[in-house]
Amino acid sequence: GESVGLHLPTLSVQEGDNSIINCAYSNSASDYFIWYKQESGKGPQFIIDIRSNMDKRQGQRVTVLLNKTVKHLSLQIAATQPGDSAVYFCAETPYNFNKFYFGSGTKLNVKP
Amino acid sequence: DTGVSQDPRHKITKRGQNVTFRCDPISEHNRLYWYRQTLGQGPEFLTYFQNEAQLEKSRLLSDRFSAERPKGSFSTLEIQRTEQGDSAMYLCASSPGRSQETQYFGPGTRLLVL
Numbered sequence: 001g002e003s004v005g006l007h008l009p010t011l012s013v014q015e016g017d018n019s020i021i022n023c024a025y026s027n028s029a030s031d032y033f034i035w036y037k038q039e040s041g042k043g044p045q046f047i048i049d050i051r052s053n054m055d056k057r058q059g060q061r062v063t064v065l066l067n068k069t070v071k072h073l074s075l076q077i078a079a080t081q082p083g084d085s086a087v088y089f090c091a092e093t094p095y096n097f098n099k100f101y102f103g104s105g106t107k108l109n110v111k112p
Numbered sequence: 113d114t115g116v117s118q119d120p121r122h123k124i125t126k127r128g129q130n131v132t133f134r135c136d137p138i139s140e141h142n143r144l145y146w147y148r149q150t151l152g153q154g155p156e157f158l159t160y161f162q163n164e165a166q167l168e169k170s171r172l173l174s175d176r177f178s179a180e181r182p183k184g185s186f187s188t189l190e191i192q193r194t195e196q197g198d199s200a201m202y203l204c205a206s207s208p209g210r211s212q213e214t215q216y217f218g219p220g221t222r223l224l225v226l
Contacts, residue, residue, distance in 0.1 A: 008152055032213060034214075034215070036217075041219075042219060042220075043114070043116075043203050043205075043217030043218050043219050043220050044155065044203070044205075044217045045114070045217070046214050046215065046216065049213070049214065089154045089155070091154075093213075097143065097207075097209075097213055098160050098167055098168040099145075099157045099160055099168050099170070100145065100155075100157055100215070101157065102147075102154030102155045102156070102157075103154055104153060104154050105152075105153070105154050
């Protein structure tokens with residue numbers, strides 16, 4: 001299948017460890033942020049989102065942190081599993097949701 | 113399977129030919145987006161529809177590209193006079209709108225222009 005991970009920064013972690021993936025965004029007016037997971041040959045899959053009036057949101061095994069002061073977004077994955085291996089993208093949009101801007105992506109490689 | 117379907121999944125064409133892709137969003141999703149993705153890059157926004165109205169177009173969308181969503185349900189993306197630089201994955205996504213903004217992506221159409 002298609003490889004979406006060519007030439008991307010790669011994070012390698014051991015199975016069971018926690019992973020932290022970082023993203024810097026550029027638009028101060030962005031109001032809504034999303035993390036996506038993309039496996040080879042598939043479209044991006046929604047993981048978790050956060051609005052600009054929050055600084056932290058937790059899901060199942062995942063946490064998103066938003067620091068608007070430095071325009072930084074992070075995704076924390078607890079107890080990383082081999083099935084988490086994929087490319088992860090952050091995306092941002094202004095309040096009207098008329099367009100989304102995606103980051104360049106990070107490839108997560110989970111070693112068993 | 114997210115419920116968003118795209119057709120065809122793969123398309124090989126010769127430079128100069130026209131191609132058309134179709135996206136069927138999840139039923140009753142008001143918002144529909146088209147993106148283009150090349151290897152090693154994140155998706156690039158192309159255009160956005162709210163129901164049948166095309167409300168946003170990227171500068172990336174040259175005059176060779178046109179998109180429609182005639183009845184506010186399925187959408188088509190046409191590329192005229194294809195160029196080798198058009199080779200990419202074309203992704204469609206939909207979301208309910210009305211404060212429910214999670215986007216669901218289709219599997220994409222892989223275009224190769226020879």
